């Protein structure tokens with residue numbers, strides 16, 4: 001049974017990865033309904049939070065139904081990170097997660113995200129200060145290292161644990177790799193096999209089939225899997241992994257009716273939460289996967305991703321349901 005601080009997160013929990021403009025309250029709710037054990041917000045800038053920037057503050061919205069939920073923050077300046085811990089605490093999350101893995105230039109160039117992998121002492125001292133500044137469990141999400149020649153993740157994870165980090169999620173790529181190549185889970189397994197490690201070690205990167213999740217558990221011996229891209233437009237992934245763990249077989253994929261219903265709810269919840277314009281815009285990236293596998297779908301997809309008003313998108317859903325109601329989706 002894995003525990004993050006005092007929070008029991010079950011046996012081999014499946015965690016929804018923090019994803020910018022994806023892991024928002026509507027999507028987190030859908031993933032939670034489909035079996036995600038822990039969900040994280042997208043990363044939130046500590047500098048944005050202390051400036052009270054509306055966009056950053058809105059990202060703090062969390063709901064009872066999604067617990068346990070972690071709010072992820074990033075930054076490299078101690079004072080800003082500590083102040084943002086206070087701001088984050090006020091929204092009542094269960095976990096505070098620190099992003100030490102974002103590879104994007106504008107984040108890294110300020111020494112934040114994966115940029116901190118060049119200064120492990122700072123990474124450890126920031127974590128320690130944040131742990132001391134809150135009663136909430138602090139977790140870390142990071143990558144294997146800055147580049148292939150500087151991978152010291154076993155030592156780094158141990159040092160983070162020693163200053164009070166309560167769980168670590170490791171994306172099996174370096175910053176230099178960005179998203180290229182395959183994620184390497186062997187170094188994550190080495191972190192787990194370090195006899196001094198006692199906090200949960202969650203694996204991340206390329207888990208896109210139930211078999212891979214099982215491999216992460218059984219072959220690599222990790223404590224849970226953090227799932228990102230495989231869930232975009234496919235919140236059923238969590239349920240499918242759990243079904244596979246239980247039965248060794250794949251469950252039937254969601255029907256067309258279920259997909260349209262989920263897409264509708266997703267869009268409606270997004271509009272309710274962030275307004276018509278952003279709601280329509282930011283839900284677009286999910287439609288490809290909601291309807292993946294349907295032949296000659298381009299015309300319908302184009303309607304969904306180019307319409308600026310929700311009425312046209314809802315109408316496109318209705319059309320799709322009418323035309324493809326009996327379409328048989330393939331399992332893996």
Ligand SMILES: Cc1cc2nc3c(=O)[nH]c(=O)nc-3n(C[C@H](O)[C@H](O)[C@H](O)COP(=O)(O)O)c2cc1C
Pocket residue numbers: 017018019020021022041042043072099101102141171204205206207226227228229230
């Ligand atoms: C669209 C997108 C946005 C992301 N935003 C974040 C983020 O805000 N914070 C973070 O720690 N990682 C972020 N990531 C990285 C993911 O959390 C995850 O580490 C990565 O996608 C690898 O996992 P996967 O192969 O399961 O997708 C993002 C990834 C994607 C695809």
